[in-house]
Amino acid sequence: xxxxxxxxxxxxxGSHVVRLFVNKxxxxxxxxxxxxxxxxxxxxxxxxxxxxxxxxxKADICDFDTMYALMQEEQVTGIIHLAAESxxxxxxxxxxTFARTNVMGTLSLLQAAKxxxxxxxxxxxxxxxxxxxxxxxxxxxEMTHPEGITPPFSTQASSEHHEAYGEDFFxxxxxxxxxxxxSASKASSDHFVRAFHxxxxxxxxxxxxxxxxxxxxxxxxxxxxxxxxxxxxxxxxVYGKGENVRDWLYVEDHARAIDLIFHQGxxxxxxxxxxxxxxxxxxIIKVVINTVDRLLGRQEGEDxxxxxxxxxxxxxxxxxxxxxxxxxxxxxxxxxxxxEEGIEKTVRWYLEHQEWMDNITSGEYEKYYDDMYxxx
Ligand code: NAD
Ligand code: DAU
Numbered sequence: 001x002x003x004x005x006x007x008x009x010x011x012x013x014g015s016h017v018v019r020l021f022v023n024k025x026x027x028x029x030x031x032x033x034x035x036x037x038x039x040x041x042x043x044x045x046x047x048x049x050x051x052x053x054x055x056x057x058k059a060d061i062c063d064f065d066t067m068y069a070l071m072q073e074e075q076v077t078g079i080i081h082l083a084a085e086s087x088x089x090x091x092x093x094x095x096x097t098f099a100r101t102n103v104m105g106t107l108s109l110l111q112a113a114k115x116x117x118x119x120x121x122x123x124x125x126x127x128x129x130x131x132x133x134x135x136x137x138x139x140x141x142e143m144t145h146p147e148g149i150t151p152p153f154s155t156q157a158s159s160e161h162h163e164a165y166g167e168d169f170f171x172x173x174x175x176x177x178x179x180x181x182x183s184a185s186k187a188s189s190d191h192f193v194r195a196f197h198x199x200x201x202x203x204x205x206x207x208x209x210x211x212x213x214x215x216x217x218x219x220x221x222x223x224x225x226x227x228x229x230x231x232x233x234x235x236x237x238v239y240g241k242g243e244n245v246r247d248w249l250y251v252e253d254h255a256r257a258i259d260l261i262f263h264q265g266x267x268x269x270x271x272x273x274x275x276x277x278x279x280x281x282x283x284i285i286k287v288v289i290n291t292v293d294r295l296l297g298r299q300e301g302e303d304x305x306x307x308x309x310x311x312x313x314x315x316x317x318x319x320x321x322x323x324x325x326x327x328x329x330x331x332x333x334x335x336x337x338x339x340e341e342g343i344e345k346t347v348r349w350y351l352e353h354q355e356w357m358d359n360i361t362s363g364e365y366e367k368y369y370d371d372m373y374x375x376x
Pocket of ligand 1: 062086133135211212
């Protein structure tokens, strides 16, 4: 039997990964370790919280003694590590929290796993430490388009997009060049994970993924924030000129990739995961406005005047785009949803789950968890 710790399972991506593993592998034991920061929300996991193969542990990954004791108690064979401070704007205001959780927290988990696994007779056999990272560690791509080069793929974005955005992509060997305190902390954690493989032989895997979107994302991130603001006719703060480009992937496709890589990925390898789906912020914002308006029965586009250009984010990366052909070629993964379908599903979900949104934004959910798990 596999006993797997998933860290950050009460967050956005983590909750989709926990749900997938709990439902797909009833024979596994899934232990969700989450500190329940402002971004952690157990309401994201209501549908699986009573499954017999699931356990929630409220704990801080930086707490080495608790991590070590939990690994011993649960005889852990695998770790899928998502817990992190994840919002770039917060990292600009408070970099220390990012270094603590993302760097020291990852190191604490690595060291606990090392001590626990190395003491076992079989040591690292059958074990996996899978670290979830981001494309932001690679820095930013130029928005250039060398003449006459055909984009390598265009399953989601049109070739027009590629012409507008450029031909360069992040590959697994792209040099690290992080610009924000968030991406610097993620880059540092990636290096620690690889160092534990190279130094101690720990069976590690790292994946670097592009921007996720979908249900249960905390409404400080672009898409859920804007959906909620459009609904309430609040201004939409567009950073700079809105020309920065991101590569968007539906969150369930990321969770599927994590499942595949956890089981079939090669130890010590890195895999890039992306949507082949680049959009300028302003274009995606217009799609979101049109979709929200249509689904609310408003005139499509009538909320365009909510767009408000504001001061740019400091150090704002211009463009991210992932080349995930390695994952496609070696493990057969590709995104399952066309973007149009994914964004429609996402907008619909947020509009139909206004209570989930209100609980977060009204502070109700803070109280709920304080009552349940003690004050945060
Ligand atoms: P999120 O902010 O929604 O969730 C993070 C979770 O980690 C929360 O549940 C939080 O309570 C928990 N957490 C934070 N600090 C903790 C600590 N010290 N101990 C235990 N738990 C703690 O984040 P997300 O967007 O779901 O991202 C998950 C992971 O995926 C992160 O590592 C992030 O860097 C990476 N990632 C995110 C994206 C994206 O688009 N969101 C893309 C690529 C990679
Ligand atoms: O690329 C992967 C990364 O994607 C993850 O590692 C991060 O955890 C995740 O937060 C995300 O980072 P971004 O900074 O790209 O996501 P965010 O939703 O904050 O912003 C998306 C783009 O929209 C970015 O160019 C900034 C812009 N933006 C964002 C907000 C919140 C605005 O213009 N206005 C806003 O209010």
